[in-house]
Amino acid sequence: MAHHLLTALVTATTLLLAQAAGAEPQPTNDGPKAPYHVFATDWGLTLKSDGTGFYNDLAQLIFAPEIGAVNYEILPYRRAKRHFFEQLESCLYPSSTEYLTATGDIQANSSFIGSPSILTNKIHIFAPHGSPAPTRFEDINGKRVAYAMGSRIPYALKGTTALFIAVADEVDKAEMLLSGRVDLITAAMPDVKFVFDSLGVETAPYDPDLVIAGSGIGVVCHNTPENELFLSRVTERLTALKKNGRLATFLRDQELIPEDYITPD
16 A cells, blocks of 8 residues: 655655645644654655655654644655754654664763654564575674665674675665675565565565664654654554554555554553
8 A cells, every 4th residue: 555645745855744634733732833843764665755655654644633733854864864963853753762772873861752662673684585594693794785875784783794885775775685786685674575575576584583673663853842742742643543453454454464563552
């Protein structure tokens, strides 16, 4: 199921979610008015700059009109992260404080706050079809390993002797593995499933117990009163979507098993 995230483009990549859904932002007495600024990380099939892809569809479900107007700005992966760190009232999606800490992007302190987990997301190491997947980090020594440009996978795998190759698009990365241009790739589940599906092949083998970084993904924000209010609204929305079954239905429509990805409360 592929939906356009919104019907109105504010700029080429900036979207006002509440207004696009046909609702005016509602002023509140318990905090500042929207819009809240969320940078979304475009790097291919699952989150595209035209508003399509799994994570854009998920954003449409989460950032509902009752949250308020959300300035949802889709930028290339590295640029989105750079703008997020430069703009001290902004947020980043999809991400988590746990992931950004594990990869060395942020320090474990109170400068950043995050939403509860929307989905479980784990980064694994994938091998070519017909080859055994690494079961230890030492198994990647001397291998050519492709990873998402702008991510800090080399930092997370420091101490290995792999040759890391940054790739700007997730489909290109998978094709490099299939063509033998690299020995291994790092990728997240469920993202990589959609990529291999689009290429008409089974998901490449991986060891589910070997996790580079794993956490629930959601929204990460700079710690401000405005963003505390925003994340409280996201939390209320997420709780409702779990309770009424809409999040599970969304995942089933994407041919995913909800129990594999919904983090228990």
